[in-house]
Structure formats: structure tokens, C-alpha cells
Amino acid sequence: MQQPLYGLIGGKLGHSYSKIIHEKIADYTYELLPLPTEAEARKAIDYLNTHVLVGVDTETRPSFRKGAVNKVALLQVSTYDTCFLFRLNHLGLPDFLEEFLQNDVLKIGLSLKDDFAMLRRRNQKDPRMGNWVELQDYVASFGIEEKSLQKIYALLFQEKISKSQRLSNWEADTLTEAQQLYAATDAWACVRIYQYLEELRLSGKYRVIRTETPENILED
Numbered sequence: 001m002q003q004p005l006y007g008l009i010g011g012k013l014g015h016s017y018s019k020i021i022h023e024k025i026a027d028y029t030y031e032l033l034p035l036p037t038e039a040e041a042r043k044a045i046d047y048l049n050t051h052v053l054v055g056v057d058t059e060t061r062p063s064f065r066k067g068a069v070n071k072v073a074l075l076q077v078s079t080y081d082t083c084f085l086f087r088l089n090h091l092g093l094p095d096f097l098e099e100f101l102q103n104d105v106l107k108i109g110l111s112l113k114d115d116f117a118m119l120r121r122r123n124q125k126d127p128r129m130g131n132w133v134e135l136q137d138y139v140a141s142f143g144i145e146e147k148s149l150q151k152i153y154a155l156l157f158q159e160k161i162s163k164s165q166r167l168s169n170w171e172a173d174t175l176t177e178a179q180q181l182y183a184a185t186d187a188w189a190c191v192r193i194y195q196y197l198e199e200l201r202l203s204g205k206y207r208v209i210r211t212e213t214p215e216n217i218l219e220d
Contacts, residue, residue, distance in 0.1 A: 041091060044084045045100050051079050053106035055190030058115045059170040059183055072118035073170035078187035080195065085183055089171050093122040101127040108190040110135040110149050135190055142197055143208030153189050156196060161185055 048054055059074040075086040075097075086097065101107070102125055109115055112134050119127050136147050146152050150161045168179055175183075200206040 038091070038094060041086065041094070042096055044086075045096055047082075048077055048079070048084065048100065049103070049105060051105060053108060053191065053194065054079055055083075055187040055194075056101075056107045056109045056115065057183070057187040057190065058118055060118055061169050061171045069121075070171070071121050072115075074175075074183055075119075076183050076187035078184065078191055080188070080191050083184035083188050085175075085180060087175075088122060093119070098123050098125045098127070101125075102130040104131050106131050106133065108133050108135055108138075108194045110152075110190060111147075133194065135193060138194065139197065142200070142206070149186060149189055149193075152193060156193060161189060 055076075055078040057076045058072045059076070060072045061070045063070050071089070073087065073089040075088055075093075077084050077086070077100075091097075101119070101123075107130060109132065112132060116126075116128050135149070135152070139146075139152055144152060144155060146155060153159065153161050162182065168176075170179070172179075
């Protein structure tokens with residue numbers, strides 16, 4: 001059976017997405033749809049182009065050999081309720097996907113310089129030319145000094161994002177459910193953080209205070 005080129009995660013995402021966050025997987029639905037053709041990938045991009053903003057993240061299989069760096073294997077692009085996982089090790093980075101990364105759809109990411117560096121190993125066009133927001137810089141305007149997605153999310157929502165799958169094999173023939181959830185959650189969390197803080201900024205109903213991230217929220 002041909003492996004899917006992307007997974008579609010959707011359904012009842014609502015206030016919190018990952019089973020790792022609330023440990024109530026029954027409250028949410030998870031779906032993986034096969035994508036055997038490039039035409040289906042184009043349909044995903046057509047859908048994403050109807051949105052004002054998306055969250056973006058990438059995953060690369062870790063290398064444990066000195067000086068060896070693998071090509072980016074997975075590109076995650078998420079709206080508030082749907083996340084597409086593009087398996088770049090199967091699909092490559094076709095023109096229509098490169099063009100999406102450079103177009104006017106607002107794209108939210110964290111530590112984007114790392115994602116850009118990995119994407120440029122696969123593409124011909126510079127993704128930095130697109131409409132991007134670096135979440136680390138954006139949250140700093142609210143007095144948030146944390147740099148990791150896990151800590152920023154914990155500060156804002158008192159919920160945990162697991163990082164246990166970070167060093168797993170992203171080039172595996174089949175990604176496990178845990179890998180898919182991990183990958184999708186990171187891209188989706190960027191959208192949730194940005195939308196939450198934008199609502200606060202527009203309302204003006206917030207003030208900056210110094211607080212510590214609860215340790216139990218950060219424990220895996």
C-alpha cells in the first residue's frame with residue numbers, strides 16, 4: 001500500500017487539541033486521510049489559501065553522526081481546526097507548495113530561521129519572502145520572555161504540550177499516531193497562541209506581570 005503523503009487532522013478540535021494536553025482523547029476526533037497523488041496535495045493548498053492565517057512547523061529525522069544533516073521530512077500547516085502533514089520525503093517540495101510558502105497568507109511559526117534553513121535544502125525559492133510572523137518576537141511584545149513553544153503555551157493556557165516525539169524517525173514508512181499528534185499540535189499551537197494574543201492586543205484588556213511557568217506543566 002502506498003504511504004500517504006500527508007495526513008489530515010480535523011474534527012472537534014475546539015479549545016484544546018492534543019490528547020497529550022488534556023488526556024481526554026475521547027473528546028476529540030483524529031483522522032488520517034491518504035494522499036496518493038500530487039493533485040490531492042494541490043487541493044490541500046487550495047483549501048489553505050482560503051484562510052487568513054495558518055501555523056507552520058517542520059520535522060527532520062535526527063542524525064547522530066557528526067556533521068550529517070538530513071533533509072526536512074515533514075511540513076505541517078494548520079488552521080485553527082485542521083492540520084495538513086505534508087510528507088516531503090515522499091512528495092518533495094513542488095512549485096505550488098513553494099508558492100504557498102511565499103504568498104500573502106499569514107504564516108505563524110516559532111524559531112523560523114531553523115525551519116527556513118531546512119526548507120531551503122529542498123527548495124529553489126526562498127520561503128522568507130512570504131508573509132511570516134516569528135512567534136518568539138511577537139510574544140516578547142507582551143512581556144513573555146520564554147522562547148520554547150512548550151513554555152509559552154504553558155504560560156498562557158496552563159496546559160502541557162509533550163515533546164517526547166521530537167527525536168523520532170520522521171522518515172519512517174508510517175508515522176505513528178503519537179508522531180502525527182505531536183507534529184500537528186505544534187503547528188496548531190502557533191495559531192492558537194497568536195489568535196489569543198491578538199484578541200488581547202486588540203481589546204487592550206491585559207497587563208504585563210512577571211510569573212513563573214508551573215513546573216508540573218512542563219514535565220513529560
